[in-house]
Amino acid sequence: MGSSVDFIYWLDRDMSHKILMCLDDPSDLVRISCVSRSWRHFVIGNGLCKQLCLRMFPQLSRASCVAELNKSGAKEPEVGSSSSMEWQALEKDHRVYAYLARACTSFGIVGCIGETIGASSTDNFPEESIDNTLEARDIINGRASYWSSKGQRNPGVPETLTYKLVCPICVIMEISVHPFEAFFQPGNPIYSAKSVRIKMGHPNPSLDASADGKYVWTYISPEFPMAQENELQKFKLPEPVLCIGGILQIELLGRIQRQEMDNLFYICVSHVKVVGRPLSPAFGIEIREPSSGTFVLKCDQLAKCPTQPAFSNEVQAISPDYVQRRLRDFQQIVTMLRENVVQVVEEYDWDEEDEVDDFEEAYAL
Template identity: 50%
Template sequence: MDFVSNLDGDMCLAILSCLDDPSDLVRASAVSRSWRHFVIKQSLTKNLCLKLFPQLTSVDRVLEEETTINEEEEEEEDTRRRRREHRVYALLAKGCTSSPIQSCIADAIAASSTDRLPAESISNTLDERDRVGRTPSYWSSAGHHNPSVPETLLYKLKADLCLITQLSIHPFQVYYYPGRPICSSHYVRFRLGHLNNHSQDKNNYVWAYTSPQFALAQENRLQKFKLPEPVLCIGGYLLVEFLGRVQRCDADDLYYICVTHVKAMGRSLAKSFRVVDPDESSGKFGLKVLSYSDPQEMNDKEEEAGPSEFRTMRNRRLEQLVDFLHRHPTDVVQYAASDYYESDEEEEV
């Protein structure tokens, strides 16, 4: 029996609302015209997306580059809106569940403090290695007598929409100091949000999500922190907060925090969506579809065209090389270019 045609609307809604996977709702909408009409009319795909990703409650409108169905011109506005939302939220759900897991940090923006620039810049945390050639590669905070003074690192993600699942921190071991101390913090916390475009202060951010505090071990390794549940970052900014200082420097009796690498893993929706016209007074924003192509297929085509991430990393390493040459002009002959392009090899000190 076709229950959608033979049962009342409330009973049909109760049955189809038991589906907890957006892909199942998309399949249900393809069974017949009556099923498709019911799924769209009841906004089932949108409602399930809002349930899975509460951050989407801030979306007050969805936009497309162009109308994709000619018949929409003859439909009522409410029907057109529901059809459009069904397409958009179905694509969003697919991107959040089937796009490849990848590193989502695009660039380093700013640190709350830096001990020495540019040698200990936040940009060093984008490289997984703790040294480039024989030069240490890490970020260091300014020193403080008070070990409770926090520090923050701000990053731009690869897309306005990124589903973040895990973040990682690698504390730096000061291998050239006696005792090889590790300058970590007691705890780390993560915030996800967007830039406040209507503020006079260009450094004003709105943090829609704040993670729990995670204990950061005083160990020389990449430490992974899985979020309690995947978080959809709307706006594309990540703030890393270091709480409590562990290591004091014997040279000046000050506490420092030093980090080799920061990583955010998740699903980037850069090729499919863009956030438009955020309204800071209401917290609402528009969601624009850039392409309905399969995110996985687009990633495969991009990899065939050439790995853009490799080119970005090469540029960063060239910047590190230039900085190294400025600081060690008399030692240039001792290092080969291969020191700056080998990905994981480390030299003995």
């Protein structure tokens, strides 16, 4: 015990680096940096927390720098002391990336869709708009709720559904899509796609951007085959993805089902769900160069972040059509309640003695 050896002193830098990078839990790196001054210097000086985050989320390679918000008690570097300024920059990176690594694995898992942006095509607007995909129910007020593409003779024509997430930076783990079964058509056909692909990125602020270049995609998933079944189908990403910019697009590739009425191919979706960890307000981004996707990663460790689900994927749409549907639902509920109350009042023969006896028995219990 008395002759214990610090391996960082005895091993060369590369070997020590390989040993410590075998750790995959950010909490372990933070604990190691608290063991001794030499270990702390090694962890911070070699940017191990940043390297761990880059290994977890390659999308962070586009972060040009980090910025701390509401940071109190920071010491100003000495004038002309380049080594002091460099060390403070390394310490800042260590704090931000250590907190980010913990946030990406511990913040609450919730539905991450904030609102709809648009669909590549819509057959009947607004009755069959993309807004319907935020509602988990297939039928609302006796009417089918779903999005439908326009019909195509070519089954290879793709479609896209684009959404804005609840915040500009989220960890996304899985996406679920529910193909629509047309129960009002002969044979109950299911208008699913052959496969889906997920894109994530941020808006392109360039004024001369074409329709195809409206967004800069920083992540594109592999294709996931979709079953022609009336159920919510989950597509788990190979690894959790850090969505930088808060835009998510679902590509629906290939058409399977023709509509008997016009003999055209359609894709219809009743519900879409995106599951992940929102990182705001603890973290934010500032896009520096949209074409390359470089950004500044902002961190506010004083911000209060929810550990329990604070967002619901089912009630995020804010379009007028969505509000009108909710209002109709509410009016229908109120009408039903009124009818039931009137029926109870008319049918029940009120007896004051019975009422007094019930009251006394309740309080006697």
